[in-house]
Amino acid sequence: MEKTMIPKPPVVVILGHIDSGKTSLLNAILGLPFTENKPGGTITQEVFLAEVEKDGKKITFIDTPGHEAFLKMRARGAKVADIALLVIDGCEGIKEQTKEAIFHIKEAKIPLIVAINKVDKIQTNPTKIKQDLQREGILVEEFGGNVPVVETSAKAKIGIEELLDLILLLSEMENIKTTLEEPAEGIIIESFLDPKRGPLIAGIAERGTLKVGSFIATNSAYGKVKRLENFQKKPVNEVLPSSPFFLLGLNRVPEVGEKFLTFPDLESAKEYVQKETKKEKETQVIE
Secondary structure, eight states: OOOOOEEOOOEEEEEEOTTSOHHHHHHHHTTOOSOSSOOSEESSSSOEEEEEEETTEEEEEEEOGGGHHHHHHHHTTOOOOSEEEEEEETTTOOOHHHHHHHHHHHHHTOOEEEEEEOTTSTTOOHHHHHHHHHHTTOOBGGGTSSBOEEEOBTTTTBSHHHHHHHHHHHHHHTTOEEOSSSOOEEEEEEEEEETTTEEEEEEEEEESOEETTOEEEOSSOEEEEEEEEOTTSOEESEEOTTOEEEEEEESSOOOTTOEEEEESSHHHHHHHHHHHHHHHHHHHHHO
């Protein structure tokens, strides 16, 4: 029987140098007051996940300070995001960390949108930044390329609506789709041992519906989903593709970037981990 494919809300990874204003831009996107405090949900200080709705359509954002988590996920072959958003400080321009982000985006082979931020300041020079991007192999639409640029300001709320519209348009053009008819599977974005609650993971489902009571496993951990929370840490019974979630119930803390799969029972999930662990040991012996 042929599966029904439906549009999947885009998952957007936000990259850029540390002072580019990513956090304040995300606050503006989420409709929060102008502040440097982290919006969305976090496990550690390394990654945050957030979800926004525009014209009845959802968009998930992942921010990975320093890009380490994004690098770890990509190194494991995980297609973390559908679209990359490169945030550049309109006053400071391209930094070494920006160049590093460009490298990761090219390696990940995902569509790119550039946000030139802080354009409310008189020192900004978007034209120079676009020229500098060209030197880094990023040709923007204005110069005949295919990379769209949005000029934004979190403080002055400039370009926010335009940016969200552009993400949804690009998602439609890329024909990003998924199915709800398969067992849930997705990616571990962050993991942490909570002293009171045990292994806590943040993740995103790629397909299928993840539910409380599901049996899941990664390459290194397995368990029954005891509790699911949305990105605001509110309990939910199920999670659809692209929606960020927090999960309790695994027997140990899995590695960032591991994929999770759903199984019919706990024994099957446990056997999968045992097989994967054995496979990894054999690979290490050969190497």
